Amino acid sequence: GGVSSFFPFGATKIIPSAAFPLSAQNAAPPALSVNPPVVTIVVADPHLQLPRTYQWNVALEQSIGKNQSLSSTYVAAIGRDLLRGTKLVNVNPNFQTVIVNDNSATSDYHALQLKFQRRLSRGLQALASYSWSHSIDIASTDAANNRTTPDTIANPEIDRGNSDFDIRHSFTTGVTYDLPFPGSQRLLKPILSGWSVDTFVFARSAPPVDVVGISFSAAGVRLDARPNLNSGVPLELFGSQFPGGKIFNRAAFSAAPVGQQGNLGRNVLRGFGAWQADVAVQRNFQLKENIGLRFRTEFFNLFNHPNFGSPINTLTSSFFGRSTQTLANSL
Numbered sequence: 001g002g003v004s005s006f007f008p009f010g011a012t013k014i015i016p017s018a019a020f021p022l023s024a025q026n027a028a029p030p031a032l033s034v035n036p037p038v039v040t041i042v043v044a045d046p047h048l049q050l051p052r053t054y055q056w057n058v059a060l061e062q063s064i065g066k067n068q069s070l071s072s073t074y075v076a077a078i079g080r081d082l083l084r085g086t087k088l089v090n091v092n093p094n095f096q097t098v099i100v101n102d103n104s105a106t107s108d109y110h111a112l113q114l115k116f117q118r119r120l121s122r123g124l125q126a127l128a129s130y131s132w133s134h135s136i137d138i139a140s141t142d143a144a145n146n147r148t149t150p151d152t153i154a155n156p157e158i159d160r161g162n163s164d165f166d167i168r169h170s171f172t173t174g175v176t177y178d179l180p181f182p183g184s185q186r187l188l189k190p191i192l193s194g195w196s197v198d199t200f201v202f203a204r205s206a207p208p209v210d211v212v213g214i215s216f217s218a219a220g221v222r223l224d225a226r227p228n229l230n231s232g233v234p235l236e237l238f239g240s241q242f243p244g245g246k247i248f249n250r251a252a253f254s255a256a257p258v259g260q261q262g263n264l265g266r267n268v269l270r271g272f273g274a275w276q277a278d279v280a281v282q283r284n285f286q287l288k289e290n291i292g293l294r295f296r297t298e299f300f301n302l303f304n305h306p307n308f309g310s311p312i313n314t315l316t317s318s319f320f321g322r323s324t325q326t327l328a329n330s331l
Contacts, residue, residue, distance in 0.1 A: 002099070002143070007041040008034045036094035045102040053079045067121040072114055075133075079107035083142035084156065104156040107137035107163070123178030123196075130171045140164035161266035162208040169205040174198070195283045203275035208267035211248070213255040213315045226262040227253040227315055235269060244272045244308035248321030255315065271310030274327055277302045 003009070013030035015022075059073040082105035088098040111133030118126040138156050140163045181193040213227030229235075233252040238245060248269060256262035282296035308323040309330025323330075 007038045040097040068118045077109045084139040105139040109135045126175045128173035135163035135166040172202045198280040200278045206270035226264045228262040243323045272308045274307040
């Protein structure tokens with residue numbers, strides 16, 4: 001898809017200090033050209049193959065009484081010959097940037113998924129799910145990524161690690177309960193009947209963070225290289241003075257020599273987990289047989305629990321290792 005966004009299908013025209021309305025000369029669109037020099041071009045390996053994915057699962061389900069069920073599922077998916085983009089810069093005077101797509105990526109995903117479900121009975125219904133999973137790959141996207149280690153520097157297997165979206169533990173539950181009306185007093189029924197409570201809770205473990213030591217160009221390749229580890233130094237520091245209770249320890253890393261990838265693996269460190277509880281209270285008023293009115297009030301993040309975005313991952317940043325945003329802003 002990116003092919004059509006660059007040479008020779010796109011052209012840019014910059015008009016310094018343009019006055020409006022534009023003159024006929026300035027308003028004329030830029031001419032397309034197939035002649036170098038080329039700013040950016042997207043190309044594919046001449047032996048490019050169609051990526052393959054294999055998926056399988058095994059599930060067991062058990063009823064618990066008439067209205068409840070529990071299921072356990074093993075889910076797996078593996079990808080082979082996946083697309084991977086490598087960015088080459090200053091290849092020669094005619095080509096400033098060349099993005100090469102090949103089949104050098106793979107992926108592996110395995111998960112245990114548990115689900116509990118209760119159909120509406122006696123005013124109560126619920127759905128809860130939990131997954132324990134691990135996703136590993138060489139590249140988590142087929143877009144050109146500066147952090148990818150190109151073949152000219154190292155084997156793609158050096159980038160094999162936790163997927164960018166790897167979440168080991170994830171839990172969600174939703175519960176709806178129709179509050180029972182106490183007693184049979186007619187005077188209280190218009191006030192106390194028809195109420196219900198909805199609750200939603202989610203919790204997940206931390207996503208991975210890929211540390212970048214230094215950016216450089218070598219052999220025509222642009223790369224954001226990972227750093228080397230300093231032995232005997234803790235990777236993280238903990239304390240209430242840090243946002244979220246921890247930071248990455250800058251002293252644990254040192255930039256790799258220019259032209260080399262550091263020995264720190266891809267996506268080794270983890271950011272912050274997250275959890276939140278939401279509650280809603282509502283009441284239905286039946287005005288007529290086919291006309292009703294609903295009153296509803298909702299409380300988001302009921303316990304005012306702060307969730308933090310991943311720490312800054314660039315070693316050269318003065319904020320390295322610290323979270324500088326809440327989770328919502330970081331997304």
